[in-house]
Amino acid sequence: MTPYNKPLPAENVETKPFWDACRQGKLSMQRCKQCGHHRFPPTFYCPKCNSPEHEWIDSKGLGSVFSWIVVRHPVPRDVYAADVPYVVALIALDEGVRIPSNIVGVEPEKVTAGMRVRVIFRQVTPEITLPLFEPVPEQQ
Numbered sequence: 001m002t003p004y005n006k007p008l009p010a011e012n013v014e015t016k017p018f019w020d021a022c023r024q025g026k027l028s029m030q031r032c033k034q035c036g037h038h039r040f041p042p043t044f045y046c047p048k049c050n051s052p053e054h055e056w057i058d059s060k061g062l063g064s065v066f067s068w069i070v071v072r073h074p075v076p077r078d079v080y081a082a083d084v085p086y087v088v089a090l091i092a093l094d095e096g097v098r099i100p101s102n103i104v105g106v107e108p109e110k111v112t113a114g115m116r117v118r119v120i121f122r123q124v125t126p127e128i129t130l131p132l133f134e135p136v137p138e139q140q
């Protein structure tokens with residue numbers, strides 16, 4: 001594995017189950033046991049009903065592009081120069097939560113609002129596997 005010199009997510013007690021699932025190729029989220037609200041990012045208390053009771057569920061990993069930008073100026077330059085242009089997007093998962101990520105496998109100019117995407121996983125260090133999104137292939 002080539003060394004990964006980009007910023008990495010900092011795992012904490014709230015997010016550890018999410019990153020553990022990513023390492024297993026699963027996109028997970030919390031579901032409130034009181035009101036059923038899906039939530040991301042992970043929190044101790046439900047933002048809808050304040051209950052601390054929750055369970056972790058697997059997302060189907062499908063969603064739509066809610067918003068995005070195309071990064072063309074690498075900052076810091078030495079770290080991202082080889083990556084530009086790249087897409088930073090907010091994905092509206094079918095379960096009703098939005099997750100920030102990158103869209104890969106498509107030219108940035110071809111990303112559109114509402115484009116259907118699916119999660120893929122890229123292991124970047126032994127500890128961190130990142131969830132990324134790519135367009136869902138057209139049905140034949």
Ligand SMILES: [Zn+2]
Nearest residue numbers: 032035046049
């Ligand atoms: Zn709730």
